[in-house]
Amino acid sequence: MAKVLTSQAEDFPRWYQDVVAKAQLAENGPAKGQQVIRPTGFALWERMVDELDDRIKDTGTENASFPLLIPQSYLSKEEQHVEGFAPEVWMVTHGGGKELEEPLAIRPTSETVIGEYMAKWTKSYRDLPLLLNQWANVMRYEMRTRLFLRTSEFLWQEGHTAHATFDDAHEFTLRILHEVYADFMENVLAVPVLRGIKTVEERFAGALNTFCVEALMRDNKALQMGTSHELGQNFAKAFNIVYQGKDGQEHHAWTTSWGTSTRMLGGLIMSHGDDNGLRVPPKLAPVQAYVMAVKDSDEVHDEATRVHERLKAAGVRSKLDLRGDIAFGRRAVDAELKGFPVRIEIGPRDLKTGEVTVARRVPGTKEAVALDGVVDAVQDALAVDQKSLFDEALRRREEVTSQAANLEEAIEIGQSGMAVVPWAEVGDAGEAKAAESKVTVRCLQRADGTVPDSLDEDGLVAFLARAY
Structure with missing residues (x-):
């Protein structure tokens, strides 16, 4: 394939920027630190949302939505929290052409506003545990920005829970870490992660403990992929989240918060990408099989369409490309850049032999496959290549860990x-x-x-x- 990217060995940061741009994942927004996520990048994020949301709901957590603008007084209620986030907070001081009586913070995170409503909704031990999650955008002022990895505005999920006991909150914090984050990252993203606890210096502002999942990128730098925070009773006392226990007495709840974000897209690129672009794990890929007509003819179009429909019927996420006005080579390069796991090429010669060409993105191989066996061949390749990406990333981490x-x-x-x-x-x-x-x-x-x-x-x- 023609060289369209800077090589990783030559300049890894430039390679990363090239992939984001040429695979049409994202672009810089009009204001400093913003990002515009293009359809190809957003389709990856949607798949991440679907997979994570299922796991989150399996814990009993329910989705909700909370305001973007938070009164400054809310932030001030938890001293460590406001101190930790103060340098990153964007403030709204005017609205409707007038100066506001109280400035409003654009949420950097939502512990404070959600804590306010947890206090309203928690009256008895019967109301606990209260398990909430929201999919939202947040804003944090950043000096040095890089698409997906560190931007002033990004998309994420943030979970917030309240529990009757320390033990219940602690257990739930770790359940999110293992059953939601680590499971998704290893089994869907194919990224091996270290699970551990953060030091005091790296701990979330106002938390008792912060637990994390950390991955190692292809340039041997680490990336924090997600965190789960044990907040103790700090926020419950600040926001008066109290409940009447079975003993008839009032008690402060124990709370947690946890989140991961579009930073995972950066982690995906840097964990699996190569000098030809993205390599998307099959379980995550919005397009698992890309069916391409090599030549523009009715016979080729009909056969490509039949293969596409058979793949869809078998549960494979397939995309059909019958475009004859764009050169085949250009379309193949684009598919490589975007990391489609399997590419199926069908042309007039294939119709004569009863075969198609199956190109696999992860190992970079091509082979002829009989038309009647193409579905089985694709499904087998997807399973093998999912495991291959994980094994490769784990082996690479182990080789540079001493x-x-x-x-x-x-x-x-x-x-x-x-x-x-x-x-x-x-x-x-x-x-x-x-x-x-x-x-x-x-x-x-x-x-x-x-x-x-x-x-x-x-x-x-x-x-x-x-x-x-």
């Missing part, structure tokens, strides 16, 4: 890979020192790889790397 005996070794390893080091060798002071070299503590785990309940546990290990 044990370190101390902080100095961890910082050195973290410059170009991922270091694993006892947290006792790092600590808060070591974390600050590593940050001077642009190496950060991505998460902490127990020595057996499981997620600790808190930072107080002994024997924790830290993962250090440069990050987006």
